[in-house]
Amino acid sequence: MSKISWIEKLAGLVGLVPRERKWPDPDPYGEGLLSYPPFEKWLEVEELDSKRKPRRLAMVPTTCFNCEAACGLLAAVDKDSREILRLEGNPLHPGSRGKNCAKGPATLNQVQDPERILQPMRRVGPRGEGKFEPVSWETALNQIANSIQDCFKEDRHDEVMYHVGRPGHEGSVERVLQAWGIDGHNSHTTVCSASARAGYQFTWGYDRPAPDHANAQLILLLSAHLESGHYFNPHAQRIIEAKHSGARIVVLDPRLSNTASRADLWLPTKPGTEGAVILAALKILIEEDRIDRKFISEWVDWRGYLKELHPEDVPTVDLFLQRFSEHLSEWTPAEAESYAGLESGSIEKLAAEIARAGSRIAAHCWRSAASGNLGGWQIARSLAILNAFTGSLGVEGGTSPAGWNKFKPDFFSMPDPGKRWNELIWPRQFPTSFYEMSHLLPHLVEDGIGKIGVYFTRVFNPVWTYPDGMSWMRMLEDEEKVGLHVALTPTWNETAYYADLVLPMGHSTERHDVQSLETHSARWLSFRQPIFRALARLEGKPSDDTRGFNPGEVWEEDEFWIELSWRIDPDGSLGIRKHFESPYRPGEKVTVEEQYQHMFENSVPGLPEKAAENQMTPMEYMTRVGAHELPGEAYELHRQEVDLTENQIPEIDPQTGLASVDGKVIGVAVDGAIRKGFPTPSRRIEIYSGLLEEWGFSEEALPGVSRSHVGPENLDPENGIYVLVPTFRLPTMIHSRSANSKHLMEISHANPVWIHPEDAERHDILDGALVRVETEIGHFVNRARITDGIRSGVIACSHHMGRWRKEDGPGSRWSSATVNFEELSDGSTRMRRLQGSEPFKSEDPDSERTWWDESGVHQNLAFPVQTDPVSGMHCWHQKVRLVKAADEDQYGDVVVHPEKARAAHQNWLKLARPAGPDRNGGLRRPRELPRPLGRDPEAYHFKD
Ligand code: SF4
Structure with missing residues (x-):
């Protein structure tokens, strides 16, 4: 709720500003947003400017596309000239709250860039030479559809691959690929966050953290990349707010980043040593009994730890703490400081900061420390464990699993997960990877594991962003290895040079999709939309085909995939087309309006009610407001009780507390109730990982300090x-x-x-x-x-x-x-x-x-x-x-x-520990580990 100052009240009274502002419920997020026109006037704003005649503007929301944070943008559109005048923050967006980083407003430069790609281009001359000619969408679509049909007819399904750079489409493309019946999704996670995800997943059962920075007493960051470059704006604004409210910031980073420069304690650790510092601080906290025993007793799997490692002991929490502390004994403060290159006393100071904050510790480890080092996932794991031991996991001001603060809506039709397993994307050498072995693609192709018939690169530039880019150039140049390369991109990039078709896709003001991100302790959904098409929709004008509203022939992926899917399966005999038929007009092609109308009406909790309160349909609400915050609890979801039907009588394992119905674990008995717990095998936080032991990494089953290749x-x-x-x-x-x-x-x-x-x-x-x-x-x-x-x-x-x-x-x-x-x-x-x-x-x-x-x-x-x-x-x-x-x-x-x-x-x-038909029940990968494109359980089995 924005607060009105006495000056603003006075200005209202004398008529300098409107007395009352009407916003859709809820009110705008954040404060100081009074310079926005009132919401009810967003479609008819008169902007006064002393240098020109008054302009008629409309304010239309969308979502920034320049990083994963998905901040809200508000386009100021001149209704007469039909041009975007500026892009600013959307005050009705729960994540960004009217604020943006420099890259948000700079979207306008990208839209107006005189060198952007405005029409489909087809390669002429050798691949990689960079010579292209314009081609029609019709020709491009037919060429792609024919190539995919050839692959499918010849049972070469594994040769169709989609490789994404900038994600943020909440399951849309996964749906398309499942409809096509292929295991063709490749992401960029192994050059981005795989290591951090692994550390959290093995410990919490969730693969990313969501720090509640705004309510924290301590913000503990391992490297600053996240806060200074990636989820920058939503996190940075909350970190600064917390600091103003007395929170302290501790940063471990060899570099004096923007974040480190604002820290109360900057620990310039040598790369790869961060885990030793965290574990040494944790050992101090255990020894000084400055930990949350209740949380540990209830939610840490200490029984499993003792059973595996000290079966001779009578299991108690005290004994577990003693044994775990012994396990950490290598990392005395002096040892860890010497290893990390820190001043004497640094770790005592860190432990004191942690103890002072109690359970209000918002911690994050995503890039540098985790992603830079061999074994970097152990660093993320040490931080995940610190959250558990301090009881700062899942509570206000603490760190929650990202899955609690992120929302995935459903589409009108969801195909079954397929039974294919693409070994070029999920090779057996890396059964516990997070996720697709994206950065190895050229080497896996060179190793003869497979080849590619049709390769989509979506806002993806591995030639430039990946390591060893020359291997990518060699692979992409070779038409035997990569058949048809289609680059879906708003801008030219080094990888598009090596494409056969370069297809112009829209920026954030030129495309539909939805996105949600764990920016803070809440769940929200943001609607990205082509500004001029959205305006036409609101004005009641015809609004089909995004190309009619974008510059040149720039399109959007939603319509592209729908159209392409119909061309691959024109008569529906492949079972693909039915997933792209309208839920409202049987047998006809679905429109993007229908796709999102169905989603907003049927799968977004609270949205239909919120829209109705504001006399709008859900689609109109999202088109006008741009985002929706979902109702519901944000904290302690692990304590939620499991809903049981009258006929369900759970069996409870007296040793572990696991509650099962018909042999299936449904929760864990804690504090007198059956609770949902965490999605680990024990439903608790796992310090010992049986999964790593079973899959060949017995020396990594316990938390520790992996020796980095650059230690x-x-x-x-x-x-x-x-x-x-x-x-x-x-x-x-x-x-x-x-x-x-x-x-x-x-x-x-x-x-x-x-x-x-x-x-x-x-x-x-x-x-x-x-x-x-x-x-x-x-x-x-x-x-x-x-x-x-x-x-x-x-x-x-x-x-x-x-x-x-x-x-x-x-x-x-x-x-x-x-x-x-x-x-x-x-x-x-x-x-x-x-x-x-x-x-x-x-x-x-x-x-x-x-x-x-x-x-x-x-x-x-x-x-x-x-x-x-x-x-x-x-x-x-x-x-x-x-x-x-x-x-x-x-x-x-x-x-x-x-x-x-x-x-x-x-x-x-040579470091890899491959899966094989003769190990782990013949599984390719542990079924409990997530995978972006879901698979039928059968697909996990080796067939050879
Ligand atoms: S933080 Fe990311 S999403 Fe937000 S404005 Fe900046 S670039 Fe856009």
Whole structure:
């Protein structure tokens, strides 16, 4: 509820502002939102401007598409010129509450970018050369449908693959792929969050945390990436609010990030040592009895721990704590501080901060610490356990499972999970991966595991964002390995160069979909919509086919998939078409309005009632308001009692408390009731993981400190051997898509290598000088930035820069350098920068005013794939040699040796513990581990 100040009240009384504002229930989120026009006028705003005639505007909501946070946007549309004047925050969005980061409003740059793709393009000439010609949607759709039909007719279903970069479509594409009967969903999770997910899943049974920052007393962050670059805005605004209310911030990060700069305690840990610090602090808390014994007694599976590890003991909580503390005995504060490179007393201070906050600890570990290190998932696990031991799990001001704060609606028709298992996506080497082994695709194809007939890349740019991009280029160039490559993308990118069809899909103001995210302790659903089509809908005008409302021939995926599915199965004989027929007009093609009308009317709790209170239909409510907060409890959902029918008499295991009906576990007996608990086998928090033991990782069954490939013991700064931290970016940029925003490019357009002054002096490196960073498979050349913002012994380079395009090829000239590729005499390939960003002519006069010419260095190209055997995560941190640049080196050079890239993959593969027909009941993967595309239980069995 916004508060009205006395000045505003006075202004209302004298008529300077309207006295009363009408908003749909609930009122706008947050405060200070009085400059918005009142909601009832959003479709008819008169904007006064002293320099021009009054303008008639409409305010139409949508959802930002520039990161996963899904903040609300409100487009101010000139109703006469039909142009978007600006994009600002939507005050009715529960996650973002009227606020955005710089990337939200910059969507307008992306929409108006003179270099965006406005029509379907078809390759001419060799793949990868970057030559395209316009083609009609009709031709493109038929070509794709024919290729897919060929695959299906020849029982090559596993050759159809969809690979997603930017997700956020809440099950829509999974539905499409299930309707097609394929196991063809590939995501980007193994370069993103697999390791963090694994740590939480093995412990809580949920694969991501949702910190309740706003109500916390302690905000404990392992690395800052999340708060400074990804879920930036919804988290950052709540962290700042909590800090203003007295919360303290502790950050473990070798880099002085934006978040660390606001911390009360910054612990610049050496990479890979964070788990030792957390476990050492936990040991202090156990020994000082500053833990939540009640929570541990009820909700930690201490019985299972003692039964497996100390069967001779009479099980009690005290004994469990004693035994677990003994297990942690290696990590005394002094040992952990020495290992992590922290000052003496740091861990005592951390333990004191934790103890002071009690159960109000909002903690998060997502990127750097987890995703950078071999065994990084153990770091996330240590944090998940800390939440449990402090009773800060699932309570106000604590950290909840993300599944409690995220909502997935149902579609009007949901096909059955299929029985196929695609081994190119889910190879047997990584049975516990989170999830698809996405970053290994070129190597798995090279290994002969499979090939691809039709490959969709959706807002996905692995050539640039993934490690070992040259392996992707080689795979995509080879038409034997990849048949038809279709790039669905709003902007040109390095991967689209290697496509056969480049199909323009809309930005956040040009597409329908829904999204929900665990931004805080609530559940909400946000509606992304094509602004002009939504406006037509509200004005009662015809509103079919999004292409009629978007620039050029830009389309949206919802309509594309519906149309393509009908073409694959025109007569319905494949059983596909029925899932794309209208629920209201049997036998006819469903429209996107019908799809969302059905969803909003039937599967979103509280929405029909909320809409009715405001005299709207659910569809109208979502079109006008843009988001809906679901009713219901946000905390302690594990304590909810299980609903039993009269006839259900549960059996309760006297040892474990597990309650079963007809042999199926339905909950756990705790505190005099049968409660839902957590979705682990024991329904409690698991410190000992039987699953890891069973699947071949017995040495990882207990929490501990995995020795990272870049741990301190593997480095030698005196001789130039460092760890390179590449897992951060500036908060104004996001991977590929922000590159076509002129304002964001103006803010930041370089990614120098951060080097501590002591290290720079050691190697005689001056600020701004060129350095060569040598990896296992090659090297890159970049400028040095000498700064205290990184701890000594560690170097860092942001991954937000280094975009490139080939000479005369398409691409964003705001952001990219032209490059060429040259084979060198030792068999390596060198990418060399020819020309940086420079002014160019276009319909946007700003394009002649670009003043920057650096566009950064593409460091990821020089990284080998390094696959964690448990989580499947690509371990991003690199062990490198830092040297001054050689005479022949130029800024932006990247050199990669393909044989070394293959050898690196094969070496890491030796760590894997494959599944097999003769182990684990012949299962390919534990059934209890989640999988984005659901499968029939039968599919989990090896057939050979
Ligand atoms: S944090 Fe920024 S980029 Fe991400 S959704 Fe919100 S406004 Fe968009």
